[in-house]
Amino acid sequence: xxxxxxxxxxxxxxxxxxxxxxxxxxxxxxxxxxxxxxxxxxxxxxxxxxxxxxxxxxxxxxxxxxxxxxxxxxxxxxxxxxxxxxxxxxxxxxxxxxxxxxxxxxxxxxxxxxxxxxxxxxxxxxxxxxxxxxxxxxxxxxxxxxxxxxxxxxxxxxxxxxxxxxxxxxxxxxxxxxxxxxxxxxxxxxxxxxxxxxxxxxxxxxxxxxxxxxxxxxxxxxxxxxxxxxxxxxxxxxxxxxxxxxxxxxxxxxxxxxxxxxxxxxxxxxxxxxxxxxxxxxxxxxxxxxxxxxxxxxxxxxxxxxxxxxxxxxxxxx
Amino acid sequence: xxxxxxxxxxxxxxxxxxxxxxxxxxxxxxxxxxxxxxxxxxxxxxxxxxxxxxxxxxxxxxxxxxxxxxxxxxxxxxxxxxxxxxxxxxxxxxxxxxxxxxxxxxxxxxxxxxxxxxxxxxxxxxxxxxxxxxxxxxxxxxxxxxxxxxxxxxxxxxxxxxxxxxxxxxxxxxxxxxxxxxxxxxxxxxxxxxxxxxxxxxxxxxxxxxxxxxxxxxxxxxxxxxxxxxxxxxxxxxxxxxxxxxxxxxxxxxxxxxxxxxxxxxxxxxxxxxxxxxxxxxxxxxxxxxxxxxxxxxx
Numbered sequence: 070x071x072x073x074x075x076x077x078x079x080x081x082x083x084x085x086x087x088x089x090x091x092x093x094x095x096x097x098x099x100x101x102x103x104x105x106x107x108x109x110x111x112x113x114x115x116x117x118x119x120x121x122x123x124x125x126x127x128x129x130x131x132x133x134x135x136x137x138x139x140x141x142x143x144x145x146x147x148x149x150x151x152x153x154x155x156x157x158x159x160x161x162x163x164x165x166x167x168x169x170x171x172x173x174x175x176x177x178x179x180x181x182x183x184x185x186x187x188x189x190x191x192x193x194x195x196x197x198x199x200x201x202x203x204x205x206x207x208x209x210x211x212x213x214x215x216x217x218x219x220x221x222x223x224x225x226x227x228x229x230x231x232x233x234x235x236x237x238x239x240x241x242x243x244x245x246x247x248x249x250x251x252x253x254x255x256x257x258x259x260x261x262x263x264x265x266x267x268x269x270x271x272x273x274x275x276x277x278x279x280x281x282x283x284x285x286x287x288x289x290x291x292x293x294x295x296x297x298x299x300x301x302x303x304x305x306x307x308x309x310x311x312x313x314x315x316x317x318x319x320x321x322x323x324x325x326x327x328x329x330x331x332x333x334x335x336x337x338x339x340x341x342x343x344x345x346x347x348x349x350x351x352x353x354x355x356x357x358x359x360x361x362x363x364x365x366x367x368x369x370x371x372x373x374x375x376x377x378x379x380x381x382x383x384x385x386x387x
Numbered sequence: 388x389x390x391x392x393x394x395x396x397x398x399x400x401x402x403x404x405x406x407x408x409x410x411x412x413x414x415x416x417x418x419x420x421x422x423x424x425x426x427x428x429x430x431x432x433x434x435x436x437x438x439x440x441x442x443x444x445x446x447x448x449x450x451x452x453x454x455x456x457x458x459x460x461x462x463x464x465x466x467x468x469x470x471x472x473x474x475x476x477x478x479x480x481x482x483x484x485x486x487x488x489x490x491x492x493x494x495x496x497x498x499x500x501x502x503x504x505x506x507x508x509x510x511x512x513x514x515x516x517x518x519x520x521x522x523x524x525x526x527x528x529x530x531x532x533x534x535x536x537x538x539x540x541x542x543x544x545x546x547x548x549x550x551x552x553x554x555x556x557x558x559x560x561x562x563x564x565x566x567x568x569x570x571x572x573x574x575x576x577x578x579x580x581x582x583x584x585x586x587x588x589x590x591x592x593x594x595x596x597x598x599x600x601x602x603x604x605x606x607x608x609x610x611x612x613x614x615x616x617x618x619x620x621x622x623x624x625x626x627x628x629x630x631x632x633x634x635x636x637x638x639x640x641x642x643x644x645x646x647x648x649x650x651x652x653x654x655x656x657x658x659x660x661x662x663x664x665x666x667x668x669x670x671x672x673x674x675x676x677x678x679x680x681x682x683x684x685x686x
Contacts, residue, residue, distance in 0.1 A: 103508035110501035113557025124534035
């Protein structure tokens with residue numbers, strides 16, 4: 070989904086150019102074919118994105134379950150969510166906690182690694198590949214591996230801690246450490262952010278660093294006054310993508326903890342999944358999904374809004 | 388898919404600022420620090436992999452020994468055979484590859500056609516429509532999950548691979564269209580125009596001019612798609628109920644709930660599922676660089 074970066078140079082677009090040779094026949098031909106060939110994608114978008122979005126808004130106003138069909142019940146589902154469902158609040162809290170802790174940590178680690186890799190080191194591509202390897206691990210295999218790493222009796226972490234006579238942890242089996250454990254696991258996948266940051270770092274003009282050097286500035290001034298401001302668009306992009314992803318985490322909780330212990334890792338989408346597919350309460354689950362959509366939308370808008378004050382664009386062409 | 392897009396960003400050219408701090412000693416110290424940090428970071432990153440492989444080759448006694456043993460003695464390669472035979476992984480592999488084939492083919496064909504329409508043919512509203520399509524990338528999948536499920540249920544397709552495959556034949560995902568569109572736009576328009584003057588149709592232009600020049604981008608799309616199908620868990624979980632139809636992701640999950648404490652076998656099965664993706668990544672790395680450089684993702 071690397072759209073944020075590439076959207077900046079779309080200059081190859083043909084529409085703006087003067088069209089010396091085009092006759093009206095050519096224009097008509099292009100219009101007809103263009104619409105015809107673009108149609109499957111547009112239909113797919115209507116059928117698998119817009120349509121379901123609207124349908125889900127309607128379903129959220131019903132008590133639809135698979136066996137009895139749907140009755141219109143107005144905003145009852147939303148009422149129940151906000152006033153009568155502690156699990157909804159629990160899952161919301163868990164998800165916010167996870168997203169707001171894991172995304173910044175992943176970005177920070179990813180950024181630090183990118184800075185190191187950008188320091189003109191030898192074997193850069195090897196280091197980059199190593200950092201990227203965890204991203205390649207299929208999520209379900211990752212959950213199996215980390216469940217084993219976190220195993221309180223024989224897992225890697227506790228064994229190491231014990232070997233150094235440090236206090237061990239129950240990791241996934243303690244309500245207070247389960248989310249920090251999942252955050253640790255998320256941070257292991259920092260390589261994705263690193264690669265995007267690395268691409269951004271390539272775009273920082275060398276002459277800016279030279280200017281800092283002329284003024285006698287060291288690496289800290291370069292980082293503070295050149296790298297960070299110039300990297301804000303990339304940080305912004307990673308932040309938006311990371312947040313949208315973190316809010317929708319599901320497999321980790323489903324496979325590793327099943328939401329436990331004591332619902333302390335009940336991710337929002339896991340709760341939604343249970344409501345829809347274990348309890349068949351499609352109406353209520355749709356209300357949950359719409360609320361998630363609204364949260365993500367509001368959050369994205371907030372990040373975009375705040376971006377005006379902290380994201381720096383060199384060319385104001387955006 | 389998202390993840391790989393990022394990895395596809397090309398090996399940066401050497402444009403780093405020439406480092407000229409005050410003293411030479413400080414400079415060397417700085418370099419050493421960078422390498423030390425990189426080595427420690429790599430070691431930490433690789434540690435779970437070492438644990439994974441070491442566990443996959445150990446016997447049940449050694450795996451639970453304390454203090455930790457790092458070298459399997461003996462190397463129990465039979466773990467792999469045992470793990471892969473204890474549940475029908477061969478069947479799961481076949482099921483996965485069948486979905487892979489249908490999804491990758493559909494994605495390649497339809498995203499190419501759509502990208503061509505949005506990149507090379509000029510028609511009013513195309514940029515607006517493309518922008519709307521792109522905005523779909525921001526939508527949480529959870530928001531469309533339930534109606535889509537109900538739809539497939541009404542059609543009677545739940546329990547088959549149809550819901551997993553059909554969407555790929557309608558545009559094949561906005562991200563892929565975007566990527567190919569970027570690539571197509573870098574090809575000079577004069578080539579198309581000359582062909583049109585000779586009386587070619589757009590489909591012929593696509594087939595004879597655009598496609599032969601776009602091999603790297605098509606490979607990138609194919610690899611992205613392959614990996615996302617391989618890793619997909621929620622889709623098969625919702626739509627496939629019969630264990631005969633399980634994909635590898637579902638198979639690994641059911642294996643791990645059946646053989647809870649048999650970490651040697653679980654690690655062997657996990658390694659077996661990770662390995663093909665890593666190999667594919669290394670094989671395709673060259674095309675990633677080539678493909679994405681040309682699409683203009685340079686930051």
